[in-house]
Amino acid sequence: MTDASSVSLGGETVKATVAKFTMAAVGFVGTIVFARILGPTAFGGYYLLFALVKIADRAVIGWGTAVKKRYSETEAPKEELLGSQLLFTAGWILLSAGAVAVAASWLASYTGLPDAPILFVVLMAAVALYEPIDSVVQARGLVGASTWTDTLRSLLTFPLQLGLILLGLGAAGMAYGLAAATFLSLPVLWYFVPTSPARPSRATLEDLWAYARYSSVNSLLGTAYDRFDVLLLGWLLAPAAAGDYEVAFKLTVPATFVMMAASSGLMARISHRHSKGEGLSEDVSNTLAFASIVAIPMFFGALALSERLVVTFYGPEYADAAGLLVGLALYQLVRTQSGTLSQVVDGIDRPDSNTRISALTLGLNIVLGVALTLAIGAIGVVIATIAAETLRYVLVAYVVKRHVPETDLFPRTLLEQFGASVLMFVAVVPTADAITIDRWYHLLAIVALGAAVYGVTLAIISRKLRVTIEGVVRSSRLEL
Numbered sequence: 001m002t003d004a005s006s007v008s009l010g011g012e013t014v015k016a017t018v019a020k021f022t023m024a025a026v027g028f029v030g031t032i033v034f035a036r037i038l039g040p041t042a043f044g045g046y047y048l049l050f051a052l053v054k055i056a057d058r059a060v061i062g063w064g065t066a067v068k069k070r071y072s073e074t075e076a077p078k079e080e081l082l083g084s085q086l087l088f089t090a091g092w093i094l095l096s097a098g099a100v101a102v103a104a105s106w107l108a109s110y111t112g113l114p115d116a117p118i119l120f121v122v123l124m125a126a127v128a129l130y131e132p133i134d135s136v137v138q139a140r141g142l143v144g145a146s147t148w149t150d151t152l153r154s155l156l157t158f159p160l161q162l163g164l165i166l167l168g169l170g171a172a173g174m175a176y177g178l179a180a181a182t183f184l185s186l187p188v189l190w191y192f193v194p195t196s197p198a199r200p201s202r203a204t205l206e207d208l209w210a211y212a213r214y215s216s217v218n219s220l221l222g223t224a225y226d227r228f229d230v231l232l233l234g235w236l237l238a239p240a241a242a243g244d245y246e247v248a249f250k251l252t253v254p255a256t257f258v259m260m261a262a263s264s265g266l267m268a269r270i271s272h273r274h275s276k277g278e279g280l281s282e283d284v285s286n287t288l289a290f291a292s293i294v295a296i297p298m299f300f301g302a303l304a305l306s307e308r309l310v311v312t313f314y315g316p317e318y319a320d321a322a323g324l325l326v327g328l329a330l331y332q333l334v335r336t337q338s339g340t341l342s343q344v345v346d347g348i349d350r351p352d353s354n355t356r357i358s359a360l361t362l363g364l365n366i367v368l369g370v371a372l373t374l375a376i377g378a379i380g381v382v383i384a385t386i387a388a389e390t391l392r393y394v395l396v397a398y399v400v401k402r403h404v405p406e407t408d409l410f411p412r413t414l415l416e417q418f419g420a421s422v423l424m425f426v427a428v429v430p431t432a433d434a435i436t437i438d439r440w441y442h443l444l445a446i447v448a449l450g451a452a453v454y455g456v457t458l459a460i461i462s463r464k465l466r467v468t469i470e471g472v473v474r475s476s477r478l479e480l
Helices: 009-056 058-071 078-102 104-111 116-139 143-169 171-191 202-236 239-276 281-291 295-314 316-347 351-376 378-403 412-434 440-461 463-475
Strands: none
Touching: 009 058, 009 104, 009 116, 009 143, 009 171, 009 202, 009 239, 009 295, 009 316, 058 078, 058 116, 058 202, 058 239, 058 316, 078 104, 078 116, 078 202, 104 116, 104 202, 116 143, 116 171, 116 239, 143 171, 202 239, 202 351, 202 378, 239 281, 239 295, 239 316, 239 378, 281 316, 281 412, 281 463, 295 316, 295 412, 295 440, 316 351, 316 378, 351 378, 412 440, 412 463, 440 463
16 A cells, blocks of 8 residues: 655655646636626635635544544554544534534625535535545555545636626636535545445544544634634624635735645655654755745735736736735745744644644734734734744644754755845846836746746756756656
8 A cells, every 4th residue: 555655755745736837827817707707805705704714624624634644654544533523524524514603693794705604514514625635645654646636626626606696696606616626526536535434433532532622722713813804804804804805815825835845745754753653854855945946936926016917917906915925935934934934843743833823823823913013004913923823834844853963954945045045036127127018928928037047057056956857857758
């Protein structure tokens, strides 16, 4: 049976990254279409609702993280682990439905969506069934299969959402479309799970709980932290402000793709090797070296083109999002490093450390976010998030260095990426100023120029990149 240690981490990362960029292309087109059709208020209302769903499903995802951790270990009772996940998921969906019945009027008022209670339950059932099973696939080291299945889900989501919106369902069409695509993708995901569920024993449940009591809290704190910005804007300002934020956020999401793809496999790989007492530093340092390879040039690209990016793609009614874009790009850059290190902390069986770090950073984000948003508007919550994410990075880096002291936190490859990005910035800014950008293809041409300058420069100056590409090609059997 395939396990995390027998799968090429580099090869799976490449496959997963390609899949994530495919998803991004589809999702990007979707957000442009939906943002223009629905307008900031309805568009923001949907994302307020989805943010609440993603917070409420954290218990299921936290239990799924514990299942992923134990599943990746040697001699794991895989059938029982899978059975425990299905039982927990079913119970949580029923509990969520009861809670929504009590809070129905508030939910509709907060999001501005009359059907919010029904949409909440439908979305909860979809994501709570899908994401934990996806974690099991990742625990086997099959990050590429996991991400390509998610890509299939994305390819189904866009036409389903568009069709339902055109039929007159409005923002509800986005919720129903996502849920339908998720349910349709579940059988594909199950194909990569080689075991059948079985009733978990008391010993298995106790072993899971020892980890899940931390991973569930970590998942809740992490998602509350990630979605705090949009929830706060919806509370203190308006759904339209949340819509502006979501537009800017969507433009920066590709920055994290390499980190997310690599970290999904890294956690299982670290867990497996840690359970066998093997060395970890090489995998950690190599992942850190490339986790920000997209985030760094995207930050410099946002510095150069923020207003043009927002207005050209989404329209002038979202112009206020331009001010948020640079800050969110910087946040994503820091997150690519801190997110990788957080996965390492989970992999070495220290979820308690992540719990304390998440609680501290969320607290800082809440205090600063409320104060700065009231003082200077929407940009204040972004500044608070950057400060909190920087603190998270410092703390998780300390934990990793303490337990894996050989880890190189600042590989030379990172500096090379910054150098290539500066050169890209120097090339893009005068070019963008010299021409009139009033069509999307004009902007894409400038972006393509920047990407070419960055890619060629990095390939020339980075020997490690060339060696890594060669190794990934060889391991993936892509050589001609």
